[in-house]
Amino acid sequence: MTETSTRAVRIREDRPTRPSGRWRRTARFIAGRVIGLALTLVAASLVVFFSRFVVPGDPARFLLRGRSPSEEAIAEVTRQYGLDLPPLQQYLNWAGGILQGDFGRSLQYRDDVSTVLLQRLPVTLELVALAAVFIVVLGLAAGVLASLRRGRPTDRVILVVSTALGAIPSFVIAILLIAIFAVQLGWFPSFGSGDEGLDRFVHLILPALALGLTFVALVTRVTRSSMNEQFVREHVEVATSRGLTRPSVVLRHVLRNAISPILLVSGVLVAGLLVSSAIVEQTFGLAGIGSLLVQSVDRLDFPVVQAIVLVVVIAFVTVNTIVDIIQPLIDPRIAAGTETR
Amino acid sequence: MKRRNGALRRPRTGIAVAVSLVGVLALSGCGQSAIGQHAGTFELTAETPAPAGDIDRFTWALTTEPFSLDPAYAFDYADNTVLSNMCESLLRWNADLSVSPGLATSFENPDPLTWVYTIREGVQFHDGTTMTPHDVVVSLQRHLDPEVGSFWYSTFQNVASVEQTGEHEVTVRTTEPDSQFNQLMSAAPGVVQSAASTEEAGPDYGNQSTGVNCTGPFQFEEWRSGESITMSRFDDYWDPDLRARADEVEFVILNDANARVNALQTGEIDGAWTIPTNAIDPMRASDTGNVYFGTNATVQSIVISDMEGPLGDVRVRRALALALDREALAQAAVQGYGTPTDSLTPESVWRDADDATRARAFDDIAHYDYDLEEARELVREAGAEGERIVFATSSLDPSFDVVSQAMASAGKEIGLDIEIDTRSQNAYTLLFSDPAAIEGVDMFTTLWYLSSTDPLEMYSVLRTDEFSNYGKWSDPEFDDVVNRAVATLDADERFALAADAQRIATDQLPWIPLFDLPATVWMGDRITGVDPSINYLYFPWAAKIGRAEQ
Numbered sequence: 001m002t003e004t005s006t007r008a009v010r011i012r013e014d015r016p017t018r019p020s021g022r023w024r025r026t027a028r029f030i031a032g033r034v035i036g037l038a039l040t041l042v043a044a045s046l047v048v049f050f051s052r053f054v055v056p057g058d059p060a061r062f063l064l065r066g067r068s069p070s071e072e073a074i075a076e077v078t079r080q081y082g083l084d085l086p087p088l089q090q091y092l093n094w095a096g097g098i099l100q101g102d103f104g105r106s107l108q109y110r111d112d113v114s115t116v117l118l119q120r121l122p123v124t125l126e127l128v129a130l131a132a133v134f135i136v137v138l139g140l141a142a143g144v145l146a147s148l149r150r151g152r153p154t155d156r157v158i159l160v161v162s163t164a165l166g167a168i169p170s171f172v173i174a175i176l177l178i179a180i181f182a183v184q185l186g187w188f189p190s191f192g193s194g195d196e197g198l199d200r201f202v203h204l205i206l207p208a209l210a211l212g213l214t215f216v217a218l219v220t221r222v223t224r225s226s227m228n229e230q231f232v233r234e235h236v237e238v239a240t241s242r243g244l245t246r247p248s249v250v251l252r253h254v255l256r257n258a259i260s261p262i263l264l265v266s267g268v269l270v271a272g273l274l275v276s277s278a279i280v281e282q283t284f285g286l287a288g289i290g291s292l293l294v295q296s297v298d299r300l301d302f303p304v305v306q307a308i309v310l311v312v313v314i315a316f317v318t319v320n321t322i323v324d325i326i327q328p329l330i331d332p333r334i335a336a337g338t339e340t341r
Numbered sequence: 342m343k344r345r346n347g348a349l350r351r352p353r354t355g356i357a358v359a360v361s362l363v364g365v366l367a368l369s370g371c372g373q374s375a376i377g378q379h380a381g382t383f384e385l386t387a388e389t390p391a392p393a394g395d396i397d398r399f400t401w402a403l404t405t406e407p408f409s410l411d412p413a414y415a416f417d418y419a420d421n422t423v424l425s426n427m428c429e430s431l432l433r434w435n436a437d438l439s440v441s442p443g444l445a446t447s448f449e450n451p452d453p454l455t456w457v458y459t460i461r462e463g464v465q466f467h468d469g470t471t472m473t474p475h476d477v478v479v480s481l482q483r484h485l486d487p488e489v490g491s492f493w494y495s496t497f498q499n500v501a502s503v504e505q506t507g508e509h510e511v512t513v514r515t516t517e518p519d520s521q522f523n524q525l526m527s528a529a530p531g532v533v534q535s536a537a538s539t540e541e542a543g544p545d546y547g548n549q550s551t552g553v554n555c556t557g558p559f560q561f562e563e564w565r566s567g568e569s570i571t572m573s574r575f576d577d578y579w580d581p582d583l584r585a586r587a588d589e590v591e592f593v594i595l596n597d598a599n600a601r602v603n604a605l606q607t608g609e610i611d612g613a614w615t616i617p618t619n620a621i622d623p624m625r626a627s628d629t630g631n632v633y634f635g636t637n638a639t640v641q642s643i644v645i646s647d648m649e650g651p652l653g654d655v656r657v658r659r660a661l662a663l664a665l666d667r668e669a670l671a672q673a674a675v676q677g678y679g680t681p682t683d684s685l686t687p688e689s690v691w692r693d694a695d696d697a698t699r700a701r702a703f704d705d706i707a708h709y710d711y712d713l714e715e716a717r718e719l720v721r722e723a724g725a726e727g728e729r730i731v732f733a734t735s736s737l738d739p740s741f742d743v744v745s746q747a748m749a750s751a752g753k754e755i756g757l758d759i760e761i762d763t764r765s766q767n768a769y770t771l772l773f774s775d776p777a778a779i780e781g782v783d784m785f786t787t788l789w790y791l792s793s794t795d796p797l798e799m800y801s802v803l804r805t806d807e808f809s810n811y812g813k814w815s816d817p818e819f820d821d822v823v824n825r826a827v828a829t830l831d832a833d834e835r836f837a838l839a840a841d842a843q844r845i846a847t848d849q850l851p852w853i854p855l856f857d858l859p860a861t862v863w864m865g866d867r868i869t870g871v872d873p874s875i876n877y878l879y880f881p882w883a884a885k886i887g888r889a890e891q
Contacts, residue, residue, distance in 0.1 A: 058777060064490050065416060065774035069808065072487035073494065080488070080544075109566070110409050111548040119549070119566040175599075183603050190609060191600050192568060192593065285595045287567025295567075298767030300775075 030325055037321045044313045045098075049091045052302045059083060059107055062300050081105070094306070104303035108296065113307045117289070123193045124281070124288035126200065128273045130208035131215075135269065139216045140262075143223025148250070150228060158220065166217025170276045174210035174283040181206060191285035207284040211276055215269055222265050226258035263323055274312050380622045381677025383634040383859060385873075387436065392870040392887025398589040399868050399886060402601050402613035406567060406594045411547025412532035413483055413491035418790075421529060421878040422614060423570055423592055427467075428555035430531030431458055431477070432523075434879045436872035438636060438689055438794040440527050444472070444556065445511075448526075453518035453830055454501075458526075460509045465577045466535045467560035474505040479536035481513065493530040495808070496522060518828040520835055521801065524793035528879045558585040558884040569593050572883075586870065586887030596766075598739070605630065611865045612886070614877060618675040619739040621861065630865035634678075635873025637860040638687050639790040640799075641679065641740065643748070643853040646772070646811040647783045651728035651757070658850040660719040662709035664751035669711075671856055674743040679856030683708050683847050685789075685803075686796040687857045689875075693794065694836035702796070702840035706847040716755045726756040733762045733785040735769035744786050744855065772811070779811055788858065790875060797826055797835070800842040803851050814851035866891070 060077045078084050082093060097104060103113035146158040165173075182190035194203035230236055231254060239249050278290030289308055296304040407420040415424045433443035445458040464472040481503045484491040491497075499519040506512040515522060525531060538546065538554035545551045552561030556579065559572040570592045574585040593610055595601040602620045604610040606627050616624060616632060625632050643661075645652050652658055667681035684703060691699045720726055730752065734745035745761045752759035762782065764772075771778040772785055791798045802809040804820045819842060826838035847854075862873045869889040871882055 058775060061775040061777070062771065065414075065492055069490065069492075070487060070494055070498075073490040076487040077490050105544075108408050109548055110411075110414070110544060111550055115550055116566055178600070178603065183607060186607065190603050190607065191595055191597075283597060283600065285568075285593075285597065285600055287565065287594070291596075292567060295767060298765050298771075300771070 103307040108301045131212035134212035139219025142220040146224045147227035162217040162220040211280045226261045230254040390869045393890045396888040399611040400591045402610045409547045412529045415529040416492040426559040426881045426883045427557040428532045432527035434527040434876045436874035456513045464579045476536045477511045480533045496525045496530040528792040583884045585884040616861045633873040635860040637875045641855045648812045654723045656719040656723040660716040663712045663716040666711040674740040679858045682857045730759045730783045733782045737766045796839045819845045
């Protein structure tokens with residue numbers, strides 16, 4: 001479904017001939033990326049929609065959970081939700097609706113899917129954003145520190161701790177965090193998302209840590225190895241021998257060149273965060289998209305499932321496309337449109 | 342876990358140890374390991390200490406989120422726990438399971454096919470409009486509308502017409518005598534909501550965006566999807582005795598049992614119905630609140646969901662019942678907070694029967710005391726040795742896991758191969774609504790509660806071709822008794838027939854009864870006043886809760 005994120009990068013040896021040619025190539029590259037994005041989304045929407053038909057169970061039955069529904073009622077519900085139409089017709093109606101912002105109606109809530117999603121999206125976005133901040137801050141800090149202390153005890157401790165954290169599933173971390181910080185110490189609330197503003201922030205600290213800690217390990221290791229690679233590079237040696245201060249060498253020459261691989265894992269991170277958020281949300285009683293997805297899959301609420309999966313796919317593919325497009329801007333050695341896949 | 346055959350052991354010890362370990366793990370971090378002296382014993386209380394005064398707000402935990410607050414779809418714990426405080430029915434279901442006037446001041450039954458309700462005057466809806474018989478007619482008729490697809494359709498299946506027959510009078514006529522219709526007018530099917538609001542909202546009535554417009558002591562404020570539902574006091578409520586003592590009540594949705602127990606003990610949430618049985622002892626030992634036990638109308642049983650398979654033979658079903666040591670299982674599965682029973686109906690719904698009939702219903706029936714020898718013999722007779730049986734379970738309730746394990750090891754003892762099929766909570770609830778979900782499942786556990794004070798509510802669903810007769814069990818004699826009972830409007834005669842139905846059901850075991858369970862409720866130190874009873878599903882229980890003496 002998604003492209004592999006390994007990219008073979010060809011280092012350009014020749015200087016660009018004319019700026020206009022480079023600009024045109026960049027434009028063509030971006031256009032190609034955007035068309036690819038659109039095609040991916042259409043393909044994804046087909047898969048997302050038709051996967052429903054391989055799942056056993058009749059949604060109409062879910063809508064009539066009483067004792068002994070009447071045959072008329074079953075027929076009526078089937079008609080109301082368009083379940084009696086041929087599948088292709090259903091797909092076209094659904095896709096057409098989405099283009100107008102209409103994701104259909106949720107079976108479990110008897111409400112518009114868009115209403116339900118909009119209610120829940122903020123919490124998930126805030127949670128993922130806060131987790132991302134933790135990941136970047138902690139991961140970068142630990143990675144940079146480990147790299148600066150290459151081979152010393154500090155480096156080893158960071159490696160061991162981050163590897164251990166990376167191996168513990170989010171839900172275990174979540175339970176531990178709740179037991180220690182919410183129940184025993186009472187510093188943080190143990191569930192819910194609180195009210196907008198500071199209260200929300202306080203409520204999201206523990207869940208964001210639970211969500212982020214697993215990924216900190218990844219960022220730490222990528223940062224560390226990427227920087228170590230740079231440290232032995234000629235230009236760094238040169239910069240150091242020219243008497244530049246250590247901080248400026250680290251910042252301008254090492255980190256700047258090490259950032260590329262770190263950016264590459266961000267696409268993977270976004271997807272991973274969205275997937276893990278389901279578990280963390282469930283544990284902390286947060287009403288986000290993740291917990292909604294889990295619950296909707298179980299309840300055969302396919303309009304909601306389809307909408308969420310589609311939104312996640314859009315997010316994932318878009319982030320990857322953006323990374324592709326800004327990669328050349330950050331790293332001048334990669335010319336736009338010249339990498340092979 | 343594989344065990345050597347022939348190792349004769351009761352399912353008890355291994356399971357009890359496993360459960361207590363699970364319990365300890367689940368509750369570690371709640372800072373309570375001291376178990377009180379009352380562990381595993383309980384007494385029912387009719388009420389809790391009266392409040393010292395009003396309270397600004399309190400919070401209440403829900404285990405699952407309601408799907409909708411439309412009474413037509415209020416068919417489960419969560420929906421009705423919330424709705425019962427905002428919407429009222431024609432009749433009222435009291436804490437002792439008696440029925441008294443509600444939005445109808447009286448009802449008459451002039452002939453077997455006619456029910457005449459006198460509608461209360463001067464009742465306001467939450468939007469300030471006055472309730473009229475027209476609202477009653479529209480509210481009841483909705484359940485017959487296929488476009489609505491009411492979950493309560495079966496309550497109305499014999500209804501021929503609902504009409505306004507006087508200035509304050511509504512008459513319901515049925516096609517045949519139906520004793521059950523009027524009984525359920527004290528539950529969700531009897532709820533009256535504003536006809537205007539219902540028509541205006543259309544399919545959105547009762548959902549997150551719209552809420553409900555009824556007559557109860559609380560009115561709908563806000564529903565935050567997946568998180569909470571808030572209601573506030575309705576100042577123009579008609580019944581001064583049930584004026585809400587709280588300005589605001591917030592229901593907090595917490596699926597995770599551990600999170601719920603934690604939040605109750607830390608006081609983050611003030612109260613909850615139905616405490617997980619494995620948390621009752623630690624919670625009773627804690628000093629931040631109290632657990633109360635009350636009248637229930639719930640029996641935990643095992644639904645036999647496939648009569649085509651090996652369980653189609655009544656001897657195998659009896660063997661399973663005999664192979665379960667229910668005394669031991671009550672300790673292991675519900676920590677002693679349940680009473681082993683041989684009946685599918687709780688004793689509480691027989692309150693209006695005379696003593697002789699009640700004795701006949703509970704004593705003169707088959708009893709299945711633990712007897713492995715006889716169970717083995719029955720399996721042999723039926724030639725069912727080595728048959729594969731699938732038991733579906735989930736983590737929906739802490740007891741389910743234990744019951745399924747106990748069943749599997751009991752099966753092994755008597756020569757049956759019982760396989761456990763674990764499903765997610767939501768997938769498990771589909772067993773009760775989607776016939777496709779039952780494919781390949783021979784049995785599963787249920788906590789089956791009744792919504793009226795009548796054992797026939799249980800037995801009528803076990804008639805041939807009833808939707809909730811999941812195993813498609815069919816017994817002509819049973820059908821005949823139940824049909825006659827349903828059509829009998831005289832209470833004494835009806836209970837006598839119900840006792841016959843109970844005798845047949847216990848003898849034939851379409852479902853295997855396990856325990857009669859008490860209702861449980863937790864209130865933290867801040868609040869008091871609720872009546873612990875299953876009637877909370879249809880009675881404005883939250884109105885009675887106020888500030889506790891501190």
